[in-house]
Amino acid sequence: MNLTKSFLGAATVVAFGAGAATAEPGLIIDLGGKFDKSFNESAFNGAKRWSEATGNDYRESELQSEAQREQSMRRMAESGADPVVVLGFANASTLEAVAPDYPDTKFTIVDMVVGQPNVQSVVFAEHEGSYLVGMLAAMASKSNTVGFIGGMDVPLIRKFACGYAEGVKAVNGDATVIANMTGTTPTAWNDPVKGAELTRAQISQGADVVYAAAGGTGVGVLQAAADEGVYSIGVDSNQNYMHPGSVLTSMVKRVDNAVETSFQTAADGTFQTGIQVMDLSNDGVGYAIDEHNRALITAEMEAAVEEAKAKIIAGEITVHDYTSTDSCPSLSF
Amino acid sequence: MMDLVTILQILDSTLRLATPLLFACLAGLFSERAGIIDIGLEGKMLVAAFFAASTAALTGSVWLGMLAGMAASVVLALIHGLASITFRGDQLISGVAINFLASGITVLIGENWFSLGGRTPSLEGAARFQPVNLPFAETLRDVPLLGPIYADLISGHTILVYVGLLTVVATWYILFRTRFGLRLRAVGENPGAVDTAGVSVVRLRYSAVIICGLLCGLAGAYLATGLAAGFVKEMSAGRGFIALAALIFSKWRPWYALSACLLFGLLEAIGNRYQKLEILGVVIPGQFMQALPYILTVVILAGFVGKATPPRAGGSPYVKER
Numbered sequence: 001m002n003l004t005k006s007f008l009g010a011a012t013v014v015a016f017g018a019g020a021a022t023a024e025p026g027l028i029i030d031l032g033g034k035f036d037k038s039f040n041e042s043a044f045n046g047a048k049r050w051s052e053a054t055g056n057d058y059r060e061s062e063l064q065s066e067a068q069r070e071q072s073m074r075r076m077a078e079s080g081a082d083p084v085v086v087l088g089f090a091n092a093s094t095l096e097a098v099a100p101d102y103p104d105t106k107f108t109i110v111d112m113v114v115g116q117p118n119v120q121s122v123v124f125a126e127h128e129g130s131y132l133v134g135m136l137a138a139m140a141s142k143s144n145t146v147g148f149i150g151g152m153d154v155p156l157i158r159k160f161a162c163g164y165a166e167g168v169k170a171v172n173g174d175a176t177v178i179a180n181m182t183g184t185t186p187t188a189w190n191d192p193v194k195g196a197e198l199t200r201a202q203i204s205q206g207a208d209v210v211y212a213a214a215g216g217t218g219v220g221v222l223q224a225a226a227d228e229g230v231y232s233i234g235v236d237s238n239q240n241y242m243h244p245g246s247v248l249t250s251m252v253k254r255v256d257n258a259v260e261t262s263f264q265t266a267a268d269g270t271f272q273t274g275i276q277v278m279d280l281s282n283d284g285v286g287y288a289i290d291e292h293n294r295a296l297i298t299a300e301m302e303a304a305v306e307e308a309k310a311k312i313i314a315g316e317i318t319v320h321d322y323t324s325t326d327s328c329p330s331l332s333f
Numbered sequence: 334m335m336d337l338v339t340i341l342q343i344l345d346s347t348l349r350l351a352t353p354l355l356f357a358c359l360a361g362l363f364s365e366r367a368g369i370i371d372i373g374l375e376g377k378m379l380v381a382a383f384f385a386a387s388t389a390a391l392t393g394s395v396w397l398g399m400l401a402g403m404a405a406s407v408v409l410a411l412i413h414g415l416a417s418i419t420f421r422g423d424q425l426i427s428g429v430a431i432n433f434l435a436s437g438i439t440v441l442i443g444e445n446w447f448s449l450g451g452r453t454p455s456l457e458g459a460a461r462f463q464p465v466n467l468p469f470a471e472t473l474r475d476v477p478l479l480g481p482i483y484a485d486l487i488s489g490h491t492i493l494v495y496v497g498l499l500t501v502v503a504t505w506y507i508l509f510r511t512r513f514g515l516r517l518r519a520v521g522e523n524p525g526a527v528d529t530a531g532v533s534v535v536r537l538r539y540s541a542v543i544i545c546g547l548l549c550g551l552a553g554a555y556l557a558t559g560l561a562a563g564f565v566k567e568m569s570a571g572r573g574f575i576a577l578a579a580l581i582f583s584k585w586r587p588w589y590a591l592s593a594c595l596l597f598g599l600l601e602a603i604g605n606r607y608q609k610l611e612i613l614g615v616v617i618p619g620q621f622m623q624a625l626p627y628i629l630t631v632v633i634l635a636g637f638v639g640k641a642t643p644p645r646a647g648g649s650p651y652v653k654e655r
Contacts, residue, residue: 036450180608184620191570192561193353194605197346201606204342216452216565223455223562242455 014132017291025050025263026059026081028072030088034062038237039255043087043110046256050263058263069094075095077102083120083266085110086261089156095119106271110255113275120271122258124278126156127163128312129251129285131212131243131319132305133233134167136249136287138175140231145176147207149198151214152188153181153333155323160213160235160251162328163319165301170308170317177204179331182217192220199224199232209233209248222247230297234288244292252288254278281313337478341485343602348490349560351598352497353378353552357576358590359504360548366508366585368521368646370575372428373413374549375573376435380552381406383439386453386564387446389460396559396654402557404410405552410546411539418538421650432573451566453557462491474487477633491559493551498591500548505587517541521644524651534651552576569617578630583639597626 027047029040047058059081061072063081069091076084077098083106086095092112099107099116106118113121114247115298137146148164150157162194180198182188195217199210203225210225212218218235219242225232226243234240234250241247265271278284287305289297322328357374364371381402389398409431416427440451447453467488474484508514516537519527524534556572557564579597583589603610604622611617633641 019446033444033448033450035448036452038450040450146395180605181619183623187567187570190565192565192568193350193556194570194601196561197350197602198607201342201602204339205606219452219455219563219565220533220561224481 023080023082024056025060025063025266026076026079026084027075027259028084028086029060029062030086030090031063031066035152037239039253040087042237042255043085043259046259047085047263049256050260054264054267056267066090070098073098074101077105077107080289082106083108083262083271085262086184087111087255106266106273108258110258118251118273120262120273120276122262122276122278124253124285125280125319125321126251126253126285127159127166127319127321128280129253129287130160130163130213131167131170131312132252132280132287132309133211134164135171135305136167136297136301137164137211137231137233138168138171139304140248140296141172141175141209143206143208144172144174145178145206145208147199147202147210148177148179149195149202149210149212149214149217150179150181151183152186153184155326156182158328159322160211161333162322164211165328165331166241166319167308169305176206177331178205178207178325179333181333182214188215191217192223195220196224200228203228203230211235211251213251217311238288238290240288240290240292245296247293248296248303249293250288252286254284254286257282257284280309335516336649337481339606341650342479343599343606345486345489346602346605347595347598348479348494349598350601351594352494353556353560353572354576354579354594354597355497355553355591356493356500356548356555357573358579358594359500359587360545360552361577361580362504362508362583362585362587363517363541363548363592364545365580365647366521366644367517367538368524368644368649368651369417369538369542369545370413370424370428370648371413371542371545372425372574373409373431373435374481374545374576375571376428376432377406377409377546377549378553378556378573379432379435379439379567380409381550382557382568383443383453383553383564385550385554386456386557387443389558390447390454390563391593392500393458393460395456395460395462398558399551399554402554403547406550406553407543407546410542410549413649414539414542418535418542421652424648424650436567439564443564444567453564456558456562460558461562462493462555464489465495493556493559495554496551497555498590501587501591502550504590508587513540520651524646525654528651528653534653538651548574550610575626578626581624581628581641581643582633584633585644596629600625 032040034044042087085108087110095114099119108120110122148161161179168175168177199221209231213235214223222232226246231248233248236253239250366560384405385398385402388401389395413427417424443451470484470488472479518626520537528534583593604619608619
């Protein structure tokens, strides 16, 4: 009984506290889980970093099923959290319906555009990051043939492939890019067996660097590349650690930066709704170098990539965005 | 374009891709020949893949992993048996339920054990099936034609590929050359007659369901610890349903099952190698290759190529007359 009372008391204090001080930001971890070594974990790290730096708390909830999206979004908004950050394109249709009901709450959606006045849509320039890892692939390749394995055949993944091919051709105009998609249904994100077979098929056609933009399927791609002794390139988060010495680099999307920025700007009062592009200029995308792949990237390679990066930021190089024209000059699908 | 090396690589890939289909197809064969329709092959494969990978990850032994996978698959098979034999429920609904159960429980347990978003850690060394090099593979490689075929195509697979091929022979022998097999087939055609002869229908059907579970377990273990190196959620990716298609395509016969699975494996391997296939100037998209197993099955079912007659008592629970 006493215990219950003290809990109730504590809850009241928290509730009053939340009402009095500026609102705490909220993060809804998406399906896949907080420690998925990828997208969600990156977002969690961003929130944690903000919390440690500012000493403020944030609220967090974790989706357990597809059906909970609306419920948890509303509960987070009603609890007073501001801004509310949701992760992944699957939330778009739900947020489209929920956001107008909470006009005073700010929302951030990562990886998708939602056109509501109180929503900030964070999108990444995946083609620019892919361009840089494409350059690294072309420089590391001895056979002048590199591969790309996408997950589900959707425009977003073609955007990765197209940027990659552009980067490869920028280094070596004669290089061949073999691009394969795993499938046309969502199972294509979770088929490591097929990913491994596609990798072997590409290797037998001469590819010696394979870039995987395929979710769980990519696990099989990286594994097959390590087994067959060729290089692979990871995606989304830094996957260099998965097979040290075989993973050449990873094209990272800094979801952590997006979350941290959202939290911080809301606290400063500089939160901007509308589309926020995370690209090379604000370190929203990039390539990963750490102790696991340091030996694979020579100083010349790094210098060349850094130079291209500076030129892209300065606007001297324009990387073609597949989604802008639905076509790719450097690669046919 | 189509030199010997390329053809061998495609056939090599065919054999790898056909093996999980083959195990699952033979599993379905045992079950359906005994009159228990099983659309839960997919779920049993998935659960087996998960327990094989997680046990192998925790113990470091691929063999313990395989046993755990088979055990988990048998548990689901027994649930299916309990629902459809003992409680005489609808076999299709029970199968669907098993698929849902498998898809949810693997991620749930996986997240609880490893906190990797439903994945298991990557397997290394003795926790995966390694390729088996058959004797003299390297010495015979220089023999024209037969050397590369032996060294590249026949040798160098994991042990489960060879087990899969032997299982075809064993299935044929058990079903068509033993008393148990005769009774098993009879119970799928006319359980009343078997009962009249004083043989337990329930026991026969349960043994068929358990064999089905064991074989699905091998299929899942091969997926997670032979082909891949670890479990990823939903990694069976519809292979259980392709195996069902192969089962119908093969008209519920073991040798035909082997050819059907090899054919479907070949289609997938060609689709992987050439995502756009150009034959005589006509471009065939990769999606068509992926759909072809299903199209072929429909063609067979429609009666264009021979006739596929399922076991007559399939799908109906046996009620003893009083």
